[in-house]
Amino acid sequence: MFKSKNILFMFILSAFILVLAACGEDDKSSTDTGTSNTDSGASTETAGTDYGVDFLSILTGGTQGTYYPLGGTFADLITSNTGVKATAEVSQASAANMTALDAGEGDVAFVQTDIAYYATNGTMMFDGKKIDSVSALGALYPETIQLVTLADSGIKSYADLKGKKVSVGAPGSGTFANAEQLLEIHGLSMDDIKAQNLDFGESTDGIQSGQIDAAFITAGYPTGAVEALNATNGVYIVPVEADKAEELIAKYPYYAVDNIPAGTYGLEADTPAVSVGAMLAVKKDLPEDLVYAMTKAIYDNTDKISHAKGAFIKAETGLDGIGIDVHPGAQKYFDEVK
Incomplete structure (x- = not known):
């Protein structure tokens, strides 16, 4: 009789241990799933802001002009709002900037509206050197x-x-x-x-x-x-x-x-x-979603531009005086704010 009770006790104990082990596996499985979900969430978030571009070079002008200080502000706005690192680069300004964009030596550039027009139509200093790889992001100021x-x-x-x-x-x-x-x-x-x-x-x-x-x-x-x-x-x-x-x-x-x-x-x-007019030009092959985000970063945050010319930079006048094709990403932004 005692022996039978002992056997029954051992059986119940064994079953209890098996249940605990199973619960442990469930907990581990649950923990692993949780970790996996967290990783998946991070991956999804990264994918949401991955424009396929890690760095943007903004061509400005000389340090004594207006382009360079504004370029620094725009670089900060783009970096903080898109997650893509942008920097302002000293350059020889408008005409040289159009040539540099065409040569892949920059991604974004300050340029006069007249120079952009000459470049894309192959006239004046661009006679015989027509540039068709550049489009407009938006107008800035006189x-x-x-x-x-x-x-x-x-x-x-x-x-x-x-x-x-x-x-x-x-x-x-x-x-x-x-x-x-x-x-x-x-x-x-x-x-x-x-x-x-x-x-x-x-x-x-x-x-x-x-x-x-x-x-x-x-x-x-x-x-x-x-x-x-x-x-x-x-x-x-x-x-x-x-x-x-x-x-x-x-x-x-x-x-x-x-x-x-x-x-x-x-x-x-x-x-x-x-x-x-002063304007921003971009390479046509920049992703549409990135250019949209860049345009939004600048024109939605003009109150953060400390330079006196910031007062002239407005979304409602962002296409004024533009005589060249507008990048689809920028056009999408301006269509939304009409």
Whole structure:
């Protein structure tokens, strides 16, 4: 009898141990499944933000212009909102940027609207070198053509430039084209001046040292190089009178009437001027979802742009003045915010 009870006890104990072991396996299985689900969740999240691009190079301009500081802000916005690392690179600006994008030496670039038009149509400095690998991300702000000199230089009009040393930017640059066209409207040509091919910083240094008399600078005002010059020498911006602005726009419709307000660079009065547009261009082969995210990152966060030109950057004007194809990703964003 005792022996039978002992056998029954051992049987029950064995069964109990087997149940515990089974529960342990279930727990382990449950834990493994939980880990697997967590890994799957991380993988799904990564897939959701994986645009197939790890790095974006934003081509700007010289450090003394407007493109470079804005490019740094845009790089931060894109990086923080897309997870793709973006950096602003110093470059030779508009025309060189279009060529660099075409050559795969950058992904995003600041460019004047007129230069983008020339490049994609194979005209002006792009004659015979048409670029069809670049599209628009969006319009930014007016780029004012500023003819800068010193207040005591004696240069008060375009006619006064004759025979003077004038910086006109690098050959093939946007500034060079603007200088050439404005000289033309005022009855002058490059042969009437002693043209110097300097960047913005070199131009203002040259004016300060007396090596040159004036400089064409196409950039959003206030431009760093001009502000630095005005800090040591009073500057004067040669005006473009209304009749000449109208004549220029009639021949080259991508220009617009502009005005540099009193107080800028210490100017005592408003200065009539003309401008082209600044825009962002991108490689056409960038993924649509990435360009959409980049466009949204910039235009949804314009309140985070500290530069004075940030006030002009708006989603509702993001396609104004664009004369080239818009990237589908950017177009999707602007269609949504209409």
